[in-house]
Amino acid sequence: MKTKHHDLIEEIQKRSFKLLMDLTNFNENEKGYGLTLDHNLKLNVASIATTGFVLSGYIIASEYGYLSYDDALYKVKKTLKTLYYHVPHYKGFFAHFVDIHTAERYKKNEFSTIDTLLCIKGVMSAQMYFKDDEINDLANKILKRIDWKSFVHFHQGKYRFYMAYNPDADGDYAQGKSGFIFQWHMLAEQIMLYVIAAGSNQLDKKLALDLYEGFERNLGSYQGHQYYYSPGNTLFIYQYPLCWFDGKSWIDKDGFSWFENAKNATxxxxxxxxxxxxxxxxxxxxxxxxxxxxTPNGYSVFHAIPSVNGKPLTDGTVAPN
Incomplete structure (x- = not known):
């Protein structure tokens, strides 16, 4: 049954996919085949996270007829080969940004847990949808080389994942020291890290649960809408985990629903x-x-209240959510 805004939503979906195709490298002779730009202001810099969204986009394109099944299948295969053979990684975690033509790490950016997560959720979606032997083999190789334990550490009495790794002391977020960077001590868009890591069979059940319970949960409300909020309370962090996860059908052992939390935040x-x-x-x-x-003034992260500093931030820009 079509909803009131069905046609509008489908048109947005179609245009969004076309934009992503315009930003993706389909040069058969380049190692960066299948990689997608982070945005159109740097035409040589691809984002590993955006590439994950595009992998999921091929499923939608196949279902809605934007691409033929065979064309989508071909693009997915070639992209997975790029990810496995050419994109730099540290213990299975991809570099956040890479050259869209060569697939080489862009400058000294970090090897990122969250951006790798967004990428592999696209990998896993494609693996499940296409059910192709070569895609299945490549996807399994990409997933199995991720060393989840290497990014776990004990911080302030709790087990937590590091956010990233940078071998360069003068690299992005490194703060003058090479090695691991920050940790997921707060609620943000990392929720699916715990699910995927738990399913990897690298972590025992207790450690997997300790990691899930290891980040802070700040409870607040606005005009009767109560939810756990991120420090900055920016809307995308509640939505990203649900892009690939049917949160409506799952609750944790305490009966908590991340779907309901995202709805209340919205x-x-x-x-x-x-x-x-x-x-x-x-x-x-x-x-x-x-x-x-x-935004008109460049990239910005806007947020509502409640938040840790108790102050909203916006210039009036409203982005698609």
């Missing part, structure tokens, strides 16, 4: 926007949400 953002619509013409009951996106 409603809280909407309530804040409606309360402040006179300040920004872009805010309305159908255009709302403070998140990370390009």
């Amino acid at each position: 409603l809280g953002h909407r309530a804040w926007n409606l309360r402040n619509y006179k300040k920004y013409k872009t805010f309305s009951k159908e255009t709302f949400g403070l998140t990370a996106s390009s």
Whole structure:
């Protein structure tokens, strides 16, 4: 049954896929085949996370007829070969940014857990959908070489994943020291890390549960909408984990639903926007949400309240959510 906005949503979906295709390298003679730009302001820099979204996009394209099944299958195979054979990794975790033509690590950026996660969720989705022997083999090789334990450490009395690794002391986020960088001590978009790592058979059940329970959970509310919020309370962090995970059908051992948490966060953002619509013409009951996106002043991460510092941040930009 079609909803009121079905046609509009499908048109947005179709245009979004076309944009991603325009930003993806399909040069058969380059090692970067299948990699996708982070954005169109740096035409040589691909994002490993965006590439993961595109891998999932091929499934949608095949189902809706934007591409033929065989064309989508071919593109997925070639992209997985790029990921396995050419994209640099540290213990299975990919470099965040790579050259879109050569697949080489871009400058001295970090090897990222979250961006690798977003990529491999696309890998796993394609593996499940296409059910092709070569795709299955490549996907398994990519997944099995990830050394989850190497990114676990004991921090402030709890087991937590590191966020990233950088071998260069003067590299991105390294702060003058090579090695592991920061840790997932707070709620953010990393929820699926715990699920995928637990399913890898590298972690015993206790450690997997300790990691899931090891990050801080700040409970707050806005106009009656109660939820665990991230320090900055930016909207995308609640949505990314649900892109590949049917959170509506799953709860944790304490009966907690990340789907309901995301829904309440979204409603809280909407309530804040409606309360402040006179300040920004872009805010309305159908255009709302403070998140990370390009803005007239460059890339920004906007956030609502509740938040750790108790202050909202926006310039009125509303990005698709």
